[in-house]
Amino acid sequence: MKVLLATQKPFAAKAVDGIKEILVSQGHEMALLEKYEGKEQLLEAVKDVQAIIIRSDKVDAEVIAAAPQLKIVVRAGAGYDNVDLQAAKQAGVVVMNTPGQNSNAVAELAIAMMIYISRGQFTPATGSEISGKTIGIQAFGNVGRLVGAKAKALGMKVKAIDPFLSAEQIEAGGAEPVAELKELYSGCDFVSVHIPATPQTIGSIGYELITSMPKGATLVNTARKEVIDEAGLEKALEDRPDLKYITDVAPDNYQRLLERFPLRVFATPKKMGAQTAEANINAGLAAARQIADYFATGNTKFQVNK
Numbered sequence: 001m002k003v004l005l006a007t008q009k010p011f012a013a014k015a016v017d018g019i020k021e022i023l024v025s026q027g028h029e030m031a032l033l034e035k036y037e038g039k040e041q042l043l044e045a046v047k048d049v050q051a052i053i054i055r056s057d058k059v060d061a062e063v064i065a066a067a068p069q070l071k072i073v074v075r076a077g078a079g080y081d082n083v084d085l086q087a088a089k090q091a092g093v094v095v096m097n098t099p100g101q102n103s104n105a106v107a108e109l110a111i112a113m114m115i116y117i118s119r120g121q122f123t124p125a126t127g128s129e130i131s132g133k134t135i136g137i138q139a140f141g142n143v144g145r146l147v148g149a150k151a152k153a154l155g156m157k158v159k160a161i162d163p164f165l166s167a168e169q170i171e172a173g174g175a176e177p178v179a180e181l182k183e184l185y186s187g188c189d190f191v192s193v194h195i196p197a198t199p200q201t202i203g204s205i206g207y208e209l210i211t212s213m214p215k216g217a218t219l220v221n222t223a224r225k226e227v228i229d230e231a232g233l234e235k236a237l238e239d240r241p242d243l244k245y246i247t248d249v250a251p252d253n254y255q256r257l258l259e260r261f262p263l264r265v266f267a268t269p270k271k272m273g274a275q276t277a278e279a280n281i282n283a284g285l286a287a288a289r290q291i292a293d294y295f296a297t298g299n300t301k302f303q304v305n306k
């Protein structure tokens with residue numbers, strides 16, 4: 001089978017080599033499309049492939065239609081909001097992700113971001129420490145649990161909420177369960193967001209939640225920009241000069257936020273949560289193994305469009 005590795009944001013070379021090694025050892029062929037400029041290049045590259053490995057690359061109905069032999073798409077990572085699941089299903093294409101494989105990298109970035117903003121973005125201004133503060137984790141999945149464990153090790157008190165977990169499960173993961181989202185926001189110095197972008201979550205974090213945070217609080221977003229109501233965020237930062245926002249996913253109004261609220265907002269220039277060699281290797285190799293396994297045995301354990 002021909003497997004296309006299509007990554008606008010390339011994996012580390014070692015990950016690419018490892019992916020190729022797994023695929024070739026299983027009798028497959030790998031084509032590489034890195035740092036492509038536009039969709040046209042992707043549409044051309046998918047024409048004769050049976051499988052695609054992607055990161056945040058968009059695989060929509062047009063891409064799927066351009067790949068008549070396509071059988072499987074694996075998103076080497078957690079969030080699959082960049083894939084049209086319905087179009088894939090209609091075309092008989094299996095979509096998978098590689099849950100947990102890049103979580104540690106994202107969790108480390110969330111912690112780093114909290115320290116960075118608490119220290120005035122490394123300016124000489126007097127900052128504050130995260131030890132002794134309370135962090136609220138919104139969604140206690142693979143990344144959320146790792147953030148909680150690291151925060152605890154740094155002396156923070158950890159609270160969490162997750163609609164898919166019981167209070168006992170959250171407790172077992174080392175956090176104090178919180179029943180209502182508003183309670184999480186109003187009771188934590190930091191809230192770290194780890195929800196996926198879905199029709200239910202898009203725009204769900206806005207003025208009301210953000211302004212319910214206590215004095216001096218910080219909202220940390222290493223999830224997706226779409227989950228924030230950007231107008232609500234801007235108004236919250238305007239009305240509450242003590243609040244801060246740090247994110248791995250620049251909001252559309254970022255330049256204005258920067259001008260209006262210097263040192264209280266920061267966004268990475270490019271999404272970099274999962275951009276470590278380790279995460280690239282873990283997620284990339286898992287994707288290659290899942291594809292090889294799917295073609296060999298039909299294993300659909302990680303399918304997300306059943």
Ligand code: 3PG
Nearest residue numbers: 055056077078079274275
């Ligand atoms: C994910 O959903 O796995 C992360 O957001 C990483 O995305 P990336 O592979 O585009 O860096």
